[in-house]
Amino acid sequence: MSSPFSALARESTVGQPGFNRWLVPPAAIAVHMCIGQVYGFSVFNKPLTLALGTDITKVQFAYQIALMMLGLSAAVFGKWVERSGPRKTMLASLFLFCGGLVLSSLAVRIQSLPLLLFGYGIVGGIGLGLGYISPVSTLVKWFPDRPGMATGMAIMGFGGGALIGSPLAQELMKHFAGEGTTGAGEALLVMAGSYSVFMLFGAFLVRVPAEGWRPEGWVPKAATQAITGASVAVDTAWKTPQFWLLWVVLCMNVSAGIGVLGRAADMCQDMFGVSAAIGAGFTGLLSIFNMGGRFAWSSVSDLTGRKAVYSIYFILGAALYAVLPYAQQTQNKTLFVACTALIISMYGGGFATIPAYLRDLFGSYQVGAIHGRLITAWSVAAVIGPGLINSLFTSRVAGGIPKAEAYNGTFYLMCALLGVGLVSNLLVRPVSERHHLKQP
Amino acid sequence: MKLFLSWLLVALPLGWGVTQSIKKATPLFSQPPAQTAPAPVP
Incomplete structure (x- = not known):
C-alpha cells in the first residue's frame, strides 16, 4: 500500500x-x-x-x-x-x-x-x-x-x-x-x-523530467569550450577553482548592485535635493528594472553565452558607475536614473544567470545543490556590500564632504568591485575531465 | 486551458505588483507645478 x-x-x-x-x-x-x-x-x-x-x-x-x-x-x-x-x-x-x-x-x-x-x-x-x-x-x-x-x-x-x-x-x-x-x-x-x-x-x-528526457527535436550541441556535456557531483564541484571563481563573480555583482539598491531613496534625495516621495518613486522604478533584468539578461545569455554576458555586466556596470558622479555634478537626473536602472537590471541579471552558468560548467546532475552552496556568496555580499558603502559614505561626510558629493567615492568603489568580478569571470575555464562523473 | 490558467494565476499578482510600483514611481517623472505669479494688487 x-x-x-x-x-x-x-x-x-x-x-x-x-x-x-x-x-x-x-x-x-x-x-x-x-x-x-x-x-x-x-x-x-x-x-x-x-x-x-x-x-x-x-x-x-x-x-x-x-x-x-x-x-x-x-x-x-x-x-x-x-x-x-x-x-x-x-x-x-x-x-x-x-x-x-x-x-x-x-x-x-x-x-x-x-x-x-x-x-x-x-x-x-x-x-x-x-x-x-x-x-x-x-x-x-x-x-x-x-x-x-x-x-x-x-x-x-x-x-x-x-x-x-x-x-x-x-x-x-x-x-x-x-x-x-x-x-x-x-x-x-x-x-x-x-x-x-x-x-x-x-x-x-511542478514535475521533473523523466530520465533522459529531451525537448522534441532538440539535439544537444557537442561539448564546447564553454559548455560541458558531462556532470560533476556537488562534493567535487565546490572544490574546483571554477566554483570559487563563480562565487566571487556572484559576490561582486551582488555587492555592487546592493550599493545602489540599499540606499536608492536617500541617494536620490541627497544628490538631487528631491522630495521623499520622489526618492520612494525612484526605488519603485529600480524594483521594476531589478525584476525585468532577471528575465531579459538571462535570456540574452542563452544567445551570447554566460561568460560574455557577465563580462557585459561588469564592464558596462563599471562604466555606468563611473558616469554617476558626472550626472551629480551636472544635476542630470535623467542620466542618473537611466544609469542606475541599467545597473540594477544587471544586478538582477547576475542572480538569474548564475544557475545556467553552473549548469554549463558542472552539468545539470546536481546543479541545485551546487547553486545552493554558491548562494552563500549572496549572504556574504548582503553584509559586505552595504557595510562598505555605508562606512565609506559616513567617513566622507564626517571628513567634511557635502552629502551630495559623498556618494561619488562609493561609486568608484563599486567600479573596483566590478573589476574584481570581471577578472574572476575571465579566469573561468572548463572543469577538468578528472572531475567529471563517469556514471551520474 | 490548464496552461492558460496557470500563467494567469501568477501573472495577475505580478501585474498588480508592477502597477503598484509604477504608481509609486510616477512622481519621479512628474514636473514640479509651474509657479504662477500672484495677481497684481489693485
Whole structure:
C-alpha cells in the first residue's frame, strides 16, 4: 500500500509523456514570488518596532537573519533538495516560510522580539533557502535548450515578490490598523494564508523530467569550450577553482548592485535635493528594472553565452558607475536614473544567470545543490556590500564632504568591485575531465 | 486551458505588483507645478 506521502516523492512527480513543460515555469514563479516577500520586509520595520516596543535595528535583524539562513540552508540542504525532488521541497518551504510568518504574527501578539527573530529569521529563512533553489534546478532540467531564459523566469518571480509583498503588507496593515494595533500581526497572518495557497499550487503543478528526457527535436550541441556535456557531483564541484571563481563573480555583482539598491531613496534625495516621495518613486522604478533584468539578461545569455554576458555586466556596470558622479555634478537626473536602472537590471541579471552558468560548467546532475552552496556568496555580499558603502559614505561626510558629493567615492568603489568580478569571470575555464562523473 | 490558467494565476499578482510600483514611481517623472505669479494688487 502506498503511503499518503508517496505523492510527494520525486518518482511521483515525473512528467508523463505529453506533459507540457511550460507548466513548470508558473509553478516555479508561484513559489518565488511568495518567498520574494523578504525583499519587502522593510515595510514592517516601523509597525513592528511600535508593536514590540523595541528599536528598529533589532527588528531589521530578523531580515538579516533570514537572508543569512537563506544562504546557509540552501548550502546545507542542497543535496536533500536534489534527492527529494521539487514537490517535497516546495512543501517544506511552504511550511517553514509561511510558518515563520505565523510565528511572527504570534510574536506581535505576545510582544516577543526573540520569537520574531526565531520565526521570521530562522524558520522562515530556512524556508527561503529551500524555496529558492528547488524550482531553479527543476527548470534547468526541463529547459536544456534555454536554461538562462527558464531560470530567469523563476528568479524574476523572486524580484516580483518584493513588488507584491510591500504594497500588499501596506494595504493589509491599513485595513487592520485600529485602536492599539498597528495591524502588522494580522497582516502577517493573512499573508501566510495567501502565500500558502500560491505555494501549494506551485508544489502540485511542478514535475521533473523523466530520465533522459529531451525537448522534441532538440539535439544537444557537442561539448564546447564553454559548455560541458558531462556532470560533476556537488562534493567535487565546490572544490574546483571554477566554483570559487563563480562565487566571487556572484559576490561582486551582488555587492555592487546592493550599493545602489540599499540606499536608492536617500541617494536620490541627497544628490538631487528631491522630495521623499520622489526618492520612494525612484526605488519603485529600480524594483521594476531589478525584476525585468532577471528575465531579459538571462535570456540574452542563452544567445551570447554566460561568460560574455557577465563580462557585459561588469564592464558596462563599471562604466555606468563611473558616469554617476558626472550626472551629480551636472544635476542630470535623467542620466542618473537611466544609469542606475541599467545597473540594477544587471544586478538582477547576475542572480538569474548564475544557475545556467553552473549548469554549463558542472552539468545539470546536481546543479541545485551546487547553486545552493554558491548562494552563500549572496549572504556574504548582503553584509559586505552595504557595510562598505555605508562606512565609506559616513567617513566622507564626517571628513567634511557635502552629502551630495559623498556618494561619488562609493561609486568608484563599486567600479573596483566590478573589476574584481570581471577578472574572476575571465579566469573561468572548463572543469577538468578528472572531475567529471563517469556514471551520474 | 490548464496552461492558460496557470500563467494567469501568477501573472495577475505580478501585474498588480508592477502597477503598484509604477504608481509609486510616477512622481519621479512628474514636473514640479509651474509657479504662477500672484495677481497684481489693485
